[in-house]
Amino acid sequence: MGEEVFLIDWILLNLTGRYRLIRELFSRGISTEDIISSLELGQEKLSLLRKKAGEEYKKAVDSGIELVPLSSDDYPYLLREISDPPALLYLLGEKVWLNGSFVSVVGTRKPSRYGINITKKIVSKLVENGIGIVSGFAYGIDTVAHMEALNGGGYTIGVLGTGVDIVYPGVNKGLKKEIIESRRGCFISEFPLGDKPEPWHFPRRNRIISGLTQITVVIEASLKSGAMITAGYALEQGREVFAVPGNADSENSQGTNQLIKEGAKLITSGEDILEEFNIIPKVSNIRPPELNPEEAIIWNILNEPRLEDDIISISGLDTGKFNVIVTRLELKGLIERLPGRMLKRRNG
Amino acid sequence: MPFNLKGILTGMLAKVISATLSGIEGVPVDVEVDISNGLPSFTIVGLPDQSVQESRERIRSAIKNSDLNFPVKRITVNLAPADIKKEGPAFDLPIAIGILIASEALAPKMEEPFLIVGELSLDGTIRPVNGIISIAIMARDLKIPVMFVPYENSSEAALIPGIKVYGIKNLTDLVQFLNGTISLSPSEPARSIKINEFSGDFNEVKGQESAKRALEIAAAGFHNVIMVGPPGSGKTMLAQRLPTILPPLTEEEALEVTRIYSSAGLLPKGGGIIEERPFRSPHHSISLAGMVGGTSNPKPGEISLAHNGVLFLDEFPEFRRDVLEALRQPMEDGSLVISRAHGSIRFPARFMLVASMNPCPCGYLGDTKKNCTCTQYQIEKYFSKISGPILDRIDIQIEVPRLETDTLIRNTPGEGSNFIRDRINRVREFQIDRFKDGFRFNGLMTPREIKKYCRLNPPVQSLLREIIDKFHLSARSYDKLLKVARTIADLNESEFIREEDILEAIQYRILDRKYWEKKFS
Numbered sequence: 001m002g003e004e005v006f007l008i009d010w011i012l013l014n015l016t017g018r019y020r021l022i023r024e025l026f027s028r029g030i031s032t033e034d035i036i037s038s039l040e041l042g043q044e045k046l047s048l049l050r051k052k053a054g055e056e057y058k059k060a061v062d063s064g065i066e067l068v069p070l071s072s073d074d075y076p077y078l079l080r081e082i083s084d085p086p087a088l089l090y091l092l093g094e095k096v097w098l099n100g101s102f103v104s105v106v107g108t109r110k111p112s113r114y115g116i117n118i119t120k121k122i123v124s125k126l127v128e129n130g131i132g133i134v135s136g137f138a139y140g141i142d143t144v145a146h147m148e149a150l151n152g153g154g155y156t157i158g159v160l161g162t163g164v165d166i167v168y169p170g171v172n173k174g175l176k177k178e179i180i181e182s183r184r185g186c187f188i189s190e191f192p193l194g195d196k197p198e199p200w201h202f203p204r205r206n207r208i209i210s211g212l213t214q215i216t217v218v219i220e221a222s223l224k225s226g227a228m229i230t231a232g233y234a235l236e237q238g239r240e241v242f243a244v245p246g247n248a249d250s251e252n253s254q255g256t257n258q259l260i261k262e263g264a265k266l267i268t269s270g271e272d273i274l275e276e277f278n279i280i281p282k283v284s285n286i287r288p289p290e291l292n293p294e295e296a297i298i299w300n301i302l303n304e305p306r307l308e309d310d311i312i313s314i315s316g317l318d319t320g321k322f323n324v325i326v327t328r329l330e331l332k333g334l335i336e337r338l339p340g341r342m343l344k345r346r347n348g
Numbered sequence: 349m350p351f352n353l354k355g356i357l358t359g360m361l362a363k364v365i366s367a368t369l370s371g372i373e374g375v376p377v378d379v380e381v382d383i384s385n386g387l388p389s390f391t392i393v394g395l396p397d398q399s400v401q402e403s404r405e406r407i408r409s410a411i412k413n414s415d416l417n418f419p420v421k422r423i424t425v426n427l428a429p430a431d432i433k434k435e436g437p438a439f440d441l442p443i444a445i446g447i448l449i450a451s452e453a454l455a456p457k458m459e460e461p462f463l464i465v466g467e468l469s470l471d472g473t474i475r476p477v478n479g480i481i482s483i484a485i486m487a488r489d490l491k492i493p494v495m496f497v498p499y500e501n502s503s504e505a506a507l508i509p510g511i512k513v514y515g516i517k518n519l520t521d522l523v524q525f526l527n528g529t530i531s532l533s534p535s536e537p538a539r540s541i542k543i544n545e546f547s548g549d550f551n552e553v554k555g556q557e558s559a560k561r562a563l564e565i566a567a568a569g570f571h572n573v574i575m576v577g578p579p580g581s582g583k584t585m586l587a588q589r590l591p592t593i594l595p596p597l598t599e600e601e602a603l604e605v606t607r608i609y610s611s612a613g614l615l616p617k618g619g620g621i622i623e624e625r626p627f628r629s630p631h632h633s634i635s636l637a638g639m640v641g642g643t644s645n646p647k648p649g650e651i652s653l654a655h656n657g658v659l660f661l662d663e664f665p666e667f668r669r670d671v672l673e674a675l676r677q678p679m680e681d682g683s684l685v686i687s688r689a690h691g692s693i694r695f696p697a698r699f700m701l702v703a704s705m706n707p708c709p710c711g712y713l714g715d716t717k718k719n720c721t722c723t724q725y726q727i728e729k730y731f732s733k734i735s736g737p738i739l740d741r742i743d744i745q746i747e748v749p750r751l752e753t754d755t756l757i758r759n760t761p762g763e764g765s766n767f768i769r770d771r772i773n774r775v776r777e778f779q780i781d782r783f784k785d786g787f788r789f790n791g792l793m794t795p796r797e798i799k800k801y802c803r804l805n806p807p808v809q810s811l812l813r814e815i816i817d818k819f820h821l822s823a824r825s826y827d828k829l830l831k832v833a834r835t836i837a838d839l840n841e842s843e844f845i846r847e848e849d850i851l852e853a854i855q856y857r858i859l860d861r862k863y864w865e866k867k868f869s
Binding site: 169309313327341 | 555557840854
């Protein structure tokens with residue numbers, strides 16, 4: 001019962017949204033009740049908030065959502081260091097941030113093929129070396145990052161701009177379920193349950209993305225984009241910003257190139273990030289084992305992503321035979337298919 | 349149905365055999381004419397529609413203008429059986445002959461029963477009518493040995509062996525022939541005619557090797573196909589050439605096709621037999637009736653016109669939902685039944701569906717040059733327009749990317765249609781052997797037949813299981829994969845489905861594959 005009252009108090013504090021003051025008072029060791037009273041909310045407002053907080057608590061318990069108050073030992077310690085940490089985190093899934101280091105990966109909602117490929121490459125290298133991925137669970141780079149982390153057997157945290165019980169964007173419903181069921185990931189949010197994706201939510205949640213990690217990697221971002229806002233927060237919070245360069249004339253890379261100009265570390269691979277953690281990257285086996293001569297032909301032609309028709313004409317194989325070999329290589333997990341009948345080596 | 353084959357009665361009453369169409373089937377109709385004394389009048393009874401009522405005026409003028417006497421008496425015409433709706437002008441000629449017999453201006457010398465159809469113009473010339481081949485088939489089945497038909501239809505009717513068909517140019521000729529004053533010779537069977545506006549060859553398609561191979565497999569096993577690709581990638585070009593590699597129509601199939609086109613009134617002037625596989629490509633704005641056939645007196649729709657051939661639906665998701673859903677039953681049964689107040693009519697509709705669509709609403713998802721501007725939600729919505737049950741009936745799903753110019757230039761021309769067709773013909777023979785029936789193909793196998801003919805030996809079985817796991821295939825796609833693998837094995841002249849056949853088949857099931865469903869996976 002004491003626990004319940006305690007959590008309801010923290011929900012109440014979270015609902016006031018006065019994070020800076022709350023953090024300040026809390027860090028001085030002031031008790032929860034005293035923090036509430038020092039906020040001087042007024043009797044009427046206080047009882048209204050208390051009632052709402054009680055309902056919130058019940059909803060969370062009913063739907064299996066965990067509540068992590070600022071005072072909890074489990075509260076992500078890097079996040080507690082920022083100037084305005086949420087007073088309370090709603091959590092769906094496992095507290096994976098307790099399991100090791102994380103890096104934030106953010107980028108545009110409309111990535112180019114280059115952006116998608118580089119995200120996969122960087123993320124898979126990171127998770128291969130035991131580093132988890134934090135991102136915003138939006139379309140585009142965010143989705144690729146979460147997916148690749150999950151597929152690579154790593155940890156991943158989605159920071160949502162809605163209540164954690166809301167699926168947004170709707171098309172990621174399956175991915176959300178997969179992440180929860182894998183028990184290797186979670187979703188957190190400062191917003192009350194059932195909160196809809198309001199436009200002003202997203203810039204705010206970006207400070208949590210950067211706040212959760214020491215390093216934020218910006219993959220592809222135009223000048224005015226959420227990823228740039230996240231990078232801005234990271235700098236404010238005294239964290240590091242890494243950026244992946246792109247073509248000077250590509251809209252999607254204007255933001256990242258700008259960051260590099262301003263002094264962000266230029267990275268081109270996962271290894272560049274691992275350096276910061278003093279991790280010597282595991283060497284992935286570049287030369288795949290046991291290729292029969294025909295498979296080797298196609299593997300060798302695929303030193304860069306190529307159109308099927310080109311591979312067929314270069315290799316001189318007949319189309320039926322070619323398709324057989326492609327399936328074999330796919331089964332071995334060596335190559336993958338891209339939309340537009342393109343083939344590429346995996347992580348290559 | 350009481351039906352007097354003798355056809356002719358004496359005195360003031362006459363009976364002539366004629367026929368009408370119900371769907372694409374011929375139905376016999378007795379034309380009875382009674383002439384009696386009384387106030388001059390001319391009545392037609394027996395459920396005639398407007399066009400039959402109007403034939404009174406044509407008949408009166410045609411008889412007068414042929415230098416014959418139109419009786420100034422009380423004329424009653426009955427079209428029996430009275431419960432079938434009669435429409436169209438094909439009764440003009442039999443009614444006119446009936447009147448001439450009843451008024452004793454004509455006494456046929458012919459011993460055998462005969463059947464008459466034809467439209468009259470005012471000067472007594474006889475004009476062609478629709479569906480003559482169906483009527484000829486009916487006549488053969490009812491053992492009516494002689495038919496008098498419009499001259500322009502006669503070679504079409506003569507396609508049916510066992511009946512003597514006389515092509516008649518005008519009323520006078522028929523009267524004189526029946527009276528025995530002139531003689532006519534029976535018509536010769538029609539020559540073959542073309543219906544497809546387009547004919548090309550596969551060697552004109554540069555690149556797109558996988559798509560060409562997939563279409564070869566589709567043609568060999570009569571599998572339905574969906575092609576996904578951006579605008580201008582050559583989907584239409586590929587589809588149009590499909591009829592050139594399909595096995596030629598058998599005699600019976602050719603008759604079926606001709607019959608459908610004849611009853612739809614789509615045979616070119618002069619008629620003839622259709623010996624090429626039809627290729628139909630209706631626009632996506634087509635109505636339900638236009639697609640499956642319909643209106644109160646049902647006419648064959650596009651799916652029947654594509655019978656034994658290819659139905660190409662470009663921009664597949666843009667078709668109206670109800671139109672697409674209506675394809676489901678015919679795709680299963682090979683025919684369509686339209687029920688009307690006066691009974692139901694069956695239209696044959698065994699077609700190979702070739703659908704094409706863009707990968708996303710803007711068309712450029714996966715394109716190497718242009719960026720796609722669609723949101724994931726728009727893409728999902730676009731794909732969701734094709735329902736699962738429809739997709740379930742499409743065995744082969746391929747992607748047709750837009751090729752860059754240097755790829756197009758580098759590629760040498762592909763194989764000609766003739767070579768491909770040779771291979772396909774061989775596969776067809778295997779299939780005839782397998783199913784003991786010329787109309788059956790691998791693509792039309794039932795689940796029971798799949799069990800029987802697509803048995804896998806244990807190593808192949810375990811490979812298939814691995815594939816299903818790896819590529820997250822649904823239980824649904826399992827059967828499709830087996831059917832396609834069966835055809836590939838046939839093309840490779842293998843009795844059993846081997847590993848390679850399965851491995852290749854998986855490449856023709858792109859919509860099952862995860863990389864396609866999620867833009868970023």
